[in-house]
Amino acid sequence: MSDRKTMTLNLSEPEMDVLDSLANRKGLTKTALIRQALRLYQSVDARLERGEKILFENPISKEKAELVVL
Amino acid sequence: MNQRLGIYALQNRQTGKVEDAALYSPVDTRHIADFDQHWKPAIHQRLRGLPRGSKTAAANLEDWHWDWQKKADVFGGRLDYQSFALECAGMTQGLMLCSLVRMAREPSQRNQHLVYVEYLHTAPWNRPLFTNAPVYKGVGGILVAAAVSMSIDQEFTGRIGLHSLPQSDAWYRDFCGMTDLGIDEDYQRLRYFEMTAEQAARFLAM
Numbered sequence: 001m002s003d004r005k006t007m008t009l010n011l012s013e014p015e016m017d018v019l020d021s022l023a024n025r026k027g028l029t030k031t032a033l034i035r036q037a038l039r040l041y042q043s044v045d046a047r048l049e050r051g052e053k054i055l056f057e058n059p060i061s062k063e064k065a066e067l068v069v070l
Numbered sequence: 071m072n073q074r075l076g077i078y079a080l081q082n083r084q085t086g087k088v089e090d091a092a093l094y095s096p097v098d099t100r101h102i103a104d105f106d107q108h109w110k111p112a113i114h115q116r117l118r119g120l121p122r123g124s125k126t127a128a129a130n131l132e133d134w135h136w137d138w139q140k141k142a143d144v145f146g147g148r149l150d151y152q153s154f155a156l157e158c159a160g161m162t163q164g165l166m167l168c169s170l171v172r173m174a175r176e177p178s179q180r181n182q183h184l185v186y187v188e189y190l191h192t193a194p195w196n197r198p199l200f201t202n203a204p205v206y207k208g209v210g211g212i213l214v215a216a217a218v219s220m221s222i223d224q225e226f227t228g229r230i231g232l233h234s235l236p237q238s239d240a241w242y243r244d245f246c247g248m249t250d251l252g253i254d255e256d257y258q259r260l261r262y263f264e265m266t267a268e269q270a271a272r273f274l275a276m
Contacts, residue, residue, distance in 0.1 A: 026183060032225040036183060040171050043150040 009034070072098040075216070080158050081207045089206075091158035093216055097142060097165060101155040104162035105138045112194045130199035132235040136189060141167055151188075154216050156209055164209040165191040168217055174229055176249055176264040184229035184264070185221040190214070214246055218270045228270025233260040247273055 011019065023033045044054060054067040072094055080091040094101070113134050117126070126132050145151035150171045156164040172186035192209045194200045217230045233254060234242050239261050242248045248263040265273065 027227070028183070028225045035224075036171070039150040042148060043171050046148065 072096060075154075078156075078208075078212045080156075080163070080209065080212070083204055083207050089158055091156050091163065091206075091209075091212065093212065094155045094157065095152060095216075096145075097138065097153035097155045097167075101157075101162045101165060102138050102142055105165065108161065109193055116194065116200060127237045128199065130197040130237055131194070132237050133189075133191060136191060138165060138191075141189065152185075152220060154213060156212055158206060161193070163193045163196060163206055164213050165189070166213040166217065168220065170224060172231060174231060174264060175251060175262065176266060179229055179264070179266055182229060183224070183226045184231050185217050185224070185226060187214075187217050187230060187232035190232070210241065211245070215274060218265065218274060221270065227267035228274070229265060229267060230270070231262065231264040233257050233262050235260065 019030055019033060023030050026033060026036075028036065047054065055064045056067060057064050075093045075095055078091050078093060079088045081087075082089050113131060116129050117131065117134060120126075120129055126134055142153075145153060145167060150169055152168045152170065154164075154166045154168075155162050167188045169186040169188055170183075172184060174180055174182045174184045190210060190213050193206075196204050196206045196209050198204050214230070218228050221228050221230050230248075232242070232248075239250075242263045243250050246263075246265065247269050248265045249269070251262045251264060253259050254262045
C-alpha cells in the first residue's frame with residue numbers, strides 16, 4: 001500500500017527454523033510473518049504502555065495466566 | 071500519508087445514475103470532519119424524532135454512538151490497524167476500521183490470520199429505514215471488498231471476520247455470503263461472522 005524499503009535480517013539457525021515453521025503453519029511468506037510479528041509487538045506494547053495486562057485463558061478451566069513481557 | 075486506492079462505482083438511487091467514488095486509506099482529518107459536521111447532526115436529529123420507546127434499529131442506527139475522532143486517537147500511527155474512507159460527491163459516504171492481528175475461528179481456517187473489521191459505517195443518508203429516500207447504494211459492499219482485498223494483499227487469502235450489529239446480520243450472511251458462527255457471549259452477545267478464502271473469491275466475483 002505504501003512505499004517499501006528493503007533490509008537484510010541476520011538470524012541464527014534456530015531462529016530461522018522457527019520463522020520457517022511459523023510461516024509454513026500460517027501460510028505466509030517469511031516477510032509477511034515478520035511484518036505480522038511487528039504489528040503484534042506494537043499492539044502488545046501499546047496496551048502495556050496504557051497499563052493493561054495481557055492474559056491467556058484456558059478455554060476449559062477458564063484459568064487465566066498473565067503474559068509477563070520483560 | 072493518506073492515499074487514494076481506487077475509483078469505484080456507486081449507484082445514486084435518486085437519479086438512477088452511477089457515480090465515481092474514491093477509496094482512501096487511512097481515514098484523514100477531512101473524513102472525520104465530515105463525520106462530525108454532517109453525519110452526527112443527521113443521526114442525532116433522527117434519534118430525537120424517534121417515537122418514545124422505539125429501538126434504534128427502527129432507524130437503522132444501532133451504531134449511533136460510534137465516534138470516529140475517538141477511534142482515530144487510538145489507531146493513528148498503529149501498524150495493527152488500517153482505516154478506509156469512501157468519498158463521493160465531495161462527501162464521506164463510508165468509513166471502516168480493520169485490525170490485522172486477529173485469528174480466525176471458523177474450523178477450516180482456525181488460528182490463521184485474518185482481517186477483522188472493527189467498524190464499518192455507512193453515512194446515515196444512505197440507509198434504508200433511516201430515510202425513505204436513501205442516496206447511494208453499494209457503500210458497504212465496496213468497503214467489505216476493500217477488507218477482502220487487504221486480506222489478500224497481506225497473504226491472508228481473503229479471510230475476514232467481524233461482529234455484526236443485529237440490523238446487519240442478514241446482510242453479512244445473505245449478501246456477503248459469510249459464515250454465521252453464532253452469538254458471541256464474550257462480545258456484547260453480537261453475532262460473529264467469518265469469510266473463508268472461497269467465500270471471498272465468490273464475493274469479489276459478484
